Amino acid sequence: MKDGLHILELEIAQRGRVLVSLDLKIAPGEIVTIMGPSGSGKSTLLSALIGALAPEFEMRGHVLLNGIDITDLSTRQRRIGLLFQDDTLFPHLSVGANLAFALPPTVRGKGARMARVERALLDAGLDGFSGRDPATLSGGQRARVSLMRTLIAEPNALLLDEPFSKLDADRRTHIRAFVVDRVRQRALPALLVTHDAEDARAVGGRILDPLGREISL
């Protein structure tokens, strides 16, 4: 059942102070933005969603992904893709090997794996880049490879942790549109966390703060 990401009465507190209080459903292909200043709990929310919340925090509530309660599942079992601001491509691996590394084990055989990698590069407008050293790519190209590496793992949802913040204005606009497009195309529920109003506005969709209050820009 592909019915998206359902954050059900989720509350995260630290020493009695509530940082996150959310109750929302993100439909397949929808991007919801959580916006708040530094220290407001955005990263804490993301760690809770991937199942890696530090023990200092208390958490209540549930997270459902495509109808399945994933609250107590391990990070790996959740199959949630995460895209960070700092790109995390392995510097000692080629672009193609970086992508192949993220392929699910269910894709077997060298030919099938290579075909998937080629398809992802084509989709990113990076046909022929498989053998390239990541260090030789531009910031925008690296951002596209990073997104493809997240998507090639076939996640059921996508979390975006300020993925545009280190790009210059032109690239930023371009990558933002690229991400929104892929999210829609693959019908992934996505959550963007940012402190940047322009990113939030440009992505479109609902904007909330970590306490679930709607923000209108």
Ligand SMILES: Nc1ncnc2c1ncn2[C@@H]1O[C@H](COP(=O)(O)OP(=O)(O)OP(=O)(O)O)[C@@H](O)[C@H]1O
């Ligand atoms: N591992 C941790 N242990 C204890 N407290 C933490 C931990 N990580 C974050 N905090 C605290 O939790 C609060 C929320 O931090 P969080 O990193 O979620 O904010 P943020 O909105 O993501 O900020 P930024 O935009 O700077 O990344 C802060 O008061 C922070 O000091």
